[in-house]
Amino acid sequence: MTPPQPIPGTRAVQRVLSLLRAFSEERPTWNLTELSAEVGLSMATAHRMLSVLEREGFVVRPSGSTDFQLGPEMIVLGVLALKTVDVRAVARPELQFLADTTGEDAYLESLVGTEVLVLEEVRGRGLLGLGTEVGTRWPAHATATGKVLLADAEGAMTEPVEGLHPMTAHTITSWEKWTDTLSEVREKGYATNIEELEYGFISVAAPIRDREGQTTASLSVGGSAHRLTMDRIPELAKAVKEAASRVSERLGYRGSD
Amino acid sequence: MTPPQPIPGTRAVQRVLSLLRAFSEERPTWNLTELSAEVGLSMATAHRMLSVLEREGFVVRPSGSTDFQLGPEMIVLGVLALKTVDVRAVARPELQFLADTTGEDAYLESLVGTEVLVLEEVRGRGLLGLGTEVGTRWPAHATATGKVLLADAEGAMTEPVEGLHPMTAHTITSWEKWTDTLSEVREKGYATNIEELEYGFISVAAPIRDREGQTTASLSVGGSAHRLTMDRIPELAKAVKEAASRVSERLGYRGSD
DNA sequence: TACACTGTTTCATAGGATGAAAGCTAGTTC
């Protein structure tokens, strides 16, 4: 997933990025020894690079400690990046509308590697939460939005996405079933997720397309299997597809659906 | 502000970071020509680096365009950085408490260069907004939190912070007045901002100290000059100082105040 | 068709990034 065709003259750049990327939800704090081992750099090199990152505010050493964490400059740029995604501004009212009319949670997500990233979220039942899920990622193959995004991604689905890791007993894990599902998604114009990510969670997603017809994001509604029963899916699929179409239109898409 | 003592063997790293940092609220989109000029790189170099950044998801070219914007990977890391700052988790209940008891907006901020960064925010009058200010920055010298943070920062206030740019007629602009103010802040243990950032906006801030006694963040309440009148300042200062102290304690600080 | 402009790729070169090794520092053991 990382180097498809190495760009020459960029080793240092690659290395800094891999240092930054080492920080994750599971591992937000690293010491020099382990971090340099993790990304395969000599300690001297890692140290030199981290020193710059620290001085520039991209990483931070909690006072007293020599460990590294992501720093404030990362927050600044991250928030800016979030604001820059204009799908977000356009989609927000539709998310609100979906949450209001369906009573379920509504999500806007995009693809990052093999995962989907929550860009925006509006809770159902009118309670406007404070976006606690924004920034979260889920494995794409176990979500409705992920199916939608991968169904239209060029090439992305032609080769195994480093295995289809099961999240529940319902997660699609066979490659054949997966390609069939994507075909079906393309045909129907929406995707479902029936307890494939988490037991008791069901969702329905539709694609958002930009000016060029590229599927860049996906809209979904999801909720507890108790309320969001199977018989409601056609109704929800219709609502989500329509909402997603309106967003696509506002982004300049002039397509068939 | 950028290179105090250049670290040798890091030119490429510095350059990537300056490319990333070029993206700002005012200028979230760049084309190659202007961006390379802005950061003083040859187009070839800028192009090479941006190609890597793009392939790694740190920047993005909105489909069709050749312009650059910050990408999803930046969001991922930014959100992670935000979660990593543990002051935030500890301070949240106190922010809520301050907002509840004073009725004004409560903020948690930290220092980034010569600006303060809003890490967390709770609106007054019990209405829990969705953190629209989180990620915003303000010039440190024109805010109460900035005064608090700079008052305790080592060396930071010993030399002109690249000029004290006036935001209103009340902004401190003379270096002498500035150092006097900081002394006063250190003495009193809190800082005020009386329409120095924006006409009609008044705030009061106190320092949060970590285990090592370092002032790493600042707590403040602020609001309209109509409601937040001068006679309420002593009362608010007391409340903010106490709240900040409780946060400091929970971070392991065992100091005098 | 020529022109102007931005973006992309190539390639020889030199100057910068590299990692081994030595030097630190703080903590632990005997």
Place this chain on the structure above:
DNA sequence: GAACTAGCTTTCATCCTATGAAACAGTGTA
């Protein structure tokens, strides 16, 4: 308190990688 250990920091000669000039390729404009 001396010897040891483990992690962090700095140095420096060497070689390889990042560099930018220049050529090339697109795209729109006169």
